[in-house]
Amino acid sequence: MTRISLVGPNDGEIALTGPIQLRILEDGRTTGHRLGLGEIVVAPHTAGPPQHRHAQHDEGFYVVRGTVRFTVGEESLDAPAGTLVMVPPGAPHTFANPGEEAAVILNTFTPDLYVEYFRDLRAFAAKAGRQATGDEVVEIMARYHTEPATTYADDEPMTEAGTEGRTTDVRLGNGPVVRVDDRGSGRPVLLLHGGAGPASVAGLAARLAARGTRVLTPVIPGFDGTPDAEGVADVAGLARIFRQLLGELGVRDVLVAGNSVGGWIAAQMGVDEQAARDAGAPSAHRVGRLALLDAVGITVDGHPVTDISAKPPNQLADFVFHDPDRFRMDPSLLPPERLAAMQGNAVALNRYAGDPYMHDPALLARLGSVRLPVTVAWGESDGIVDLAYGRAYAAAFAGEHDEGAKFAIVREAGHQPQLEQPDRVADLVLGHAVLA
Incomplete structure (x- = not known):
């Protein structure tokens, strides 16, 4: 029988450290892998990952504290605390914290597989002695059906x-x-x-x-x-x-x-x-x-x-x-x-x-x-x-x-x-x- 999960304020699994911190609160084991959940803390004046889109999971961002700037294609939206942003498969997106205080985001993945992306980032940092950057991040994203993009998948032109x-x-x-x-x-x-x-x-x-x-x-x-x-x-x-x-x-x-x-x-x-x-x-x-x-x-x-x-x-x-x-x-x-x-x-x-x-x-x-x-x-x-x-x-x-x-x-x-x-x-x- 699956038991309930209780994760305290100092518990959870730390997957990312540095200007962007991520704490895994639910890795899918309690939810039958239907839902993964993380807490993101973004330092002031910090940009997020390269704009990208997912092919096989939905992602949600609920802003708990501060103001987060979401970019979708060429459009930007400043989302204050209390805002929910849902990103379906195929939609380009990224986030940043342009403000003077740290921003806190509750991050969801349905289904949960993208939790493993953050674990892979952590493993890279442990092996290389530094955080992944540029093409290294892109390569890790690709393992989870995710690619850099600034357009919706349905709008991608053939070349x-x-x-x-x-x-x-x-x-x-x-x-x-x-x-x-x-x-x-x-x-x-x-x-x-x-x-x-x-x-x-x-x-x-x-x-x-x-x-x-x-x-x-x-x-x-x-x-x-x-x-x-x-x-x-x-x-x-x-x-x-x-x-x-x-x-x-x-x-x-x-x-x-x-x-x-x-x-x-x-x-x-x-x-x-x-x-x-x-x-x-x-x-x-x-x-x-x-x-x-x-x-x-x-x-x-x-x-x-x-x-x-x-x-x-x-x-x-x-x-x-x-x-x-x-x-x-x-x-x-x-x-x-x-x-x-x-x-x-x-x-x-x-x-x-x-x-x-x-x-x-x-x-x-x-x-x-x-x-x-x-x-x-x-x-x-x-x-x-x-x-x-x-x-x-x-x-x-x-x-x-x-x-x-x-x-x-x-x-x-x-x-x-x-x-x-x-x-x-x-x-x-x-x-x-x-x-x-």
């Missing part, structure tokens, strides 16, 4: 591909249109999301870009309200689309990384790449290397893919995460547009990978033809595809010099290791980590 941190719609010849986030510069990486949608790899994309790569993150057609790809009904078809996308963008020898179904697509792209090389086809050498993160797609005797399609929403985190309580979400608290997007994603996922469920019976044998460098990384607590399944996946590849794929276990992580151990996963994807 040319290749502009850092921008999104564009790319038409593939006379075929489908694929929406692509393009950020960073350097060696190209194609980052493929799974059934959880593109937000599940946004933080990893930011980390990879910060490590000197150009990260291309396409949206699987049909996800997040994007148009379906006519005539494409399986993962093999998606692999062809994304190989065509690489050609359309003029990039070669790309590192293709993917999580879950995205890993399956990446594996199929590897099969197709090897076939193109063996045939001396003009489309050869679009893919140079693979990194699979808890991929589905193969059949392993005695280790089936767990069917989570019929599981209650409040139980999904138990199969996906090593620390499920940190990520548990109550769908009834999500805004209607977010629920509609999630339902649309489920429909799209079922179209591509629902029959047979999350596998291609012929894929395992085909992986033996792939002579590319391959890294297979697996969360130790994956409740959808277990470690034995992951080891079988790695063993199936011929790999560079017939050495097979490199296999790494990601400790304290589940089916989406990029969310629970993002730095470790970024290093594994880029080949900078010691395999263990």
